[in-house]
Amino acid sequence: MAIAKKKLVQWEPTDIxxxxxxxxxAKVARKRAKxxxxxxxxxxxxxxxxxxxxxxxxxxxxRGCTYAGCKGVIMGPTRDSLNLVHGPIGxxxxxxxxxxxxxxxxxxGANYMPYCFSTDMQDxxxxxxxxxxxxxxxxxxxxxxxxxxxxxxxxxxxxxxxDDIHTVCRNMKEKLGDCNVFAFSCEGYKGVSxxxxxxIANNGIFTHIVGENDEVKPxxxxxxxxGEYNIGxxxxxxxxxxxxxxxxxxxTFSGNSSYDQFASCHTADLSCVMCHRSINYVADxxxxxxxxxxxxxxxxxxxxxxxSLRKIAQYFGDQxxxxxxxxxxxxxxxxxxxxxxxVLPRTQGKxxxxxxxxxxxxxxxxxxxxxxxxxxxxxxxxxxxxxYEGRRVLPTLKVDADSRxxxxxxxxxxxxxxxxRKTEAELKMLDEKGIKFxxxxxxxxxxxxxxxxxxxxxxxxxxxxxxxxxxxxxxAGIKEKFSIQKLGIPMKQLHxxxxxxxxxxxxxxxxxxxxxxxxxxxxxxxxLKAPWQESPELSATYVWE
Ligand code: CFM
Numbered sequence: 294m295a296i297a298k299k300k301l302v303q304w305e306p307t308d309i310x311x312x313x314x315x316x317x318x319a320k321v322a323r324k325r326a327k328x329x330x331x332x333x334x335x336x337x338x339x340x341x342x343x344x345x346x347x348x349x350x351x352x353x354x355x356r357g358c359t360y361a362g363c364k365g366v367i368m369g370p371t372r373d374s375l376n377l378v379h380g381p382i383g384x385x386x387x388x389x390x391x392x393x394x395x396x397x398x399x400x401x402g403a404n405y406m407p408y409c410f411s412t413d414m415q416d417x418x419x420x421x422x423x424x425x426x427x428x429x430x431x432x433x434x435x436x437x438x439x440x441x442x443x444x445x446x447x448x449x450x451x452x453x454x455x456d457d458i459h460t461v462c463r464n465m466k467e468k469l470g471d472c473n474v475f476a477f478s479c480e481g482y483k484g485v486s487x488x489x490x491x492x493i494a495n496n497g498i499f500t501h502i503v504g505e506n507d508e509v510k511p512x513x514x515x516x517x518x519x520g521e522y523n524i525g526x527x528x529x530x531x532x533x534x535x536x537x538x539x540x541x542x543x544x545t546f547s548g549n550s551s552y553d554q555f556a557s558c559h560t561a562d563l564s565c566v567m568c569h570r571s572i573n574y575v576a577d578x579x580x581x582x583x584x585x586x587x588x589x590x591x592x593x594x595x596x597x598x599x600x601s602l603r604k605i606a607q608y609f610g611d612q613x614x615x616x617x618x619x620x621x622x623x624x625x626x627x628x629x630x631x632x633x634x635x636v637l638p639r640t641q642g643k644x645x646x647x648x649x650x651x652x653x654x655x656x657x658x659x660x661x662x663x664x665x666x667x668x669x670x671x672x673x674x675x676x677x678x679x680x681y682e683g684r685r686v687l688p689t690l691k692v693d694a695d696s697r698x699x700x701x702x703x704x705x706x707x708x709x710x711x712x713x714r715k716t717e718a719e720l721k722m723l724d725e726k727g728i729k730f731x732x733x734x735x736x737x738x739x740x741x742x743x744x745x746x747x748x749x750x751x752x753x754x755x756x757x758x759x760x761x762x763x764x765x766x767x768x769a770g771i772k773e774k775f776s777i778q779k780l781g782i783p784m785k786q787l788h789x790x791x792x793x794x795x796x797x798x799x800x801x802x803x804x805x806x807x808x809x810x811x812x813x814x815x816x817x818x819x820x821l822k823a824p825w826q827e828s829p830e831l832s833a834t835y836v837w838e
Contacts, residue, residue, distance in 0.1 A: 304761060304762065306743050309761055310331060312757065312761060313754050313757055316753070321349055321352075324343075328747065328749060329745065330746045331743060333742055334740060334742040339681070339682040339737040339738060341678070341682070342678060342682065342746060343748065344676055344680075344748045345485060345488060345678070345695075345696070346693070346695075347485045347695065348485070348486075348749055352751045352753075353751050354749055354751055355648065355674045355751065355752075355770065355772060355773065356486045356675055356749065357486065357674075357675075358481035359481050359482070359486070359489040359493070360384060360388075360446060360447075360480065360481040361388065362479070362487030362489060362490025362571075362675075363446060363487075363494040364376060365391070365392050366494070366522065367491055367498070367546070368477075368498075368547070369388070370394035370523060370547045370549065370550060371552065371555075372396045372397075372399060372405065372549070372550070373399070373403035373404065373405065373440060373442065373551050373552050374440070375408075375440040375444070376410060376444055377410040377434055377445050378410060378412070378446045379414070379423060379427050379448065379451050379458060380414055380446075380447070380448025382411050382413045384411070385410065385411035385413075386411075390406070392522075392789070393525050393790065393794075394524055394548055395524075395525065395528070395529065396549050397549055399551055403440065403441070410430075410434060414451075419450055422454060423451065423454070424457060424458075424461050427458060427461050431445070431461070431465045432465070432469075435469050435472055439471075440472060441553075442472065442474070442502070442552050444476070444497070445476035446479055452478065452482070453480075458476040459475075459478075461476070463475075476497075477497050483698060484695060484696075484698060485675070488570065488571075488651060489698070491571040491572070492574055495574040496574070499575060499578050499702065502555040503555055503558055503559060503578075504556070504583075504707070504710070505556035510543060510557065510560065513541065513611075514541060514562070514605070514609045515541045515543050515560065515561040515563075516535075516540060516542060516543065516561055516605065517543055517544045517546070517561045517565065518531065518535075518542050518545045518567060519546045519565065519567065519575055519576050520546060520568030520569065520570075520572035520652070521545055521568070523548025524790065524794065525789070525792075525794020525796065526794055527548070527795045529795065530592075530795040531592050531797050531798050533798075534592075534598070534602070534621070534625075534799070538605075538617055538621050539614060539617050543558055543560060544561065546558075546572055559579060559583040559585070559707075559710065562714045563585065563587070563608055563714070564579055564585050565588060566587055566590065567590055567591065567652075568651065569651075569733045570676050570677070571651060581706065582706060582707050582710075583707060583712065584711050586715060588604055588605075588608065588728060588730055588732075589732060591656050591659070592798050593653070593797055593801075593802075594657075594662075594663055595625075595629040595663060595799050597656070598797075598802070602618045602622060603615075603619075603622075606618040610723075625799035628800075628803055632803040632806050633663060633664060633806060636806045636807065639813075640665055640666055640806075642665060642666075642667070643665075643666045643765040643813050644666065644667050644766075645658075645668050645766045646668070646669055646671065646758060646762070646766075647661075647668060647670075647671040647787065648671065648747070648773070649673070650673060650674050650675060650788065651676040652676070654671045654673050654768075655671070657796075658671065658740070660809075661809070666809070666813075668744060669762050670745035670758055670764075671744070671745075671746060671747075672746055673749075674749060676748070677690070678690060679733065680733070680736060681737050681746060682737055682738075683733060683734040684735075752773070752776060755767070755769070755776070755777065756780060759780050760780065763782070766783050766809065766812055767783070768784070768787045769784065769787065770789070771786060774786060779821075785809070
């Protein structure tokens, strides 16, 4: 039975959870109960959440597919990689410029972003096999563009019929001679979400590109920025800030990136991981093979940005850099503080809910906190337990059949190029100063006690949450946008930023404050009434009510 209607102040998190589960059949409710947690905000023991498991059939999930994670997320933003989709045209068409990763065409002008490449498989290719057609398409791409890389992406039907795309690519690479060609077995069904696609893409880049170019690039403090995808120009903003501090970015995985950045990333001296979920694999592999340590950074939120810059400066330990970073922070904070002061009287005490992929639901809580807003509930579409509870849970994670489906590649120290950038003693000293290497504490440790952490939220639960807790703003993606707005709540897309942004670094923070101020204080939502609310003609209840 449904719980009697209560006002917001009376809702206890346990009531909310009960209410979310009340409509489900017993078996479904049991499963979902393990993915809906009431946060305890403890440092070393967070409630165990079930994550990275299959969505329950029949539930309208917010997730994407493995192909989306590989082709769209990781390989998508690399301008000079010609991304050829082997499959029916829809898979390519719907991944065509739909993620707002921005790109600077670069000095050589090699930029295939605006194109949509596909083998356009037909029924006959499904029946007789698509390998010949794939080889032909690779040849055609090469003849037209002469790219440095042609990467091939498998879609579901390709996996089902068993086309040997890897052999086709190997043969074509040999035939073409001056163009790298390799494939990803990233069929949509391969994993439980796009997260599997990240893993497959990272393995592919590491195996086929990383380490190809040993040339040492100029620059004093060289880093890799891992897990920053330049959505809405975030990457441009971060790059400009790093440059101002005198820090050189050797590679970005993979916002505004090029083939050569991947090929020479092993020459950097520190890897900075922004989106832990999508890229922690590369950080680990770079450390094992080349001796490059990694730290977690976050450029979403002014405080987090300052903290990240200080961490990088401390790592290099050069007083000149430390001073420069302080100077830059002090300069940038003037505008940030003025903006905070301006919006705070209007945003203080308002509430938000955030349900985004695998890292933003955490990072953006910082921005809301900076303008006095409280997060009532947050969750990820496809994160793993370590993104919620911190990497300390890694040794206890059970590997299920779905994860075993994704190849783990064996990486060993490079026989000639392994070069630990810091000695054990130096690392220990930095650790004592508070720089934690290979560490991510997860979203739940930073959320208040009593807030809700919900994995793989679905449409039904999203609407229920809004109805019960009435947040001032709900953040998610395009699939959720209009159903939420019809409930009379502003909905901000945190994947695409609704054609706005950048929101990263200091200038991005100021953009975000004003955007949220505008959204949560707009009067328009109060006027919103659906036609049936104004003149109800028919009303009904479900038979089970
Ligand atoms: Fe990382 Fe991303 Fe995200 Fe992600 Fe994504 Fe994205 Fe995202 Mo959309 S890599 S996990 S697979 S931060 S596309 S730039 S916004 S779901 S929270």
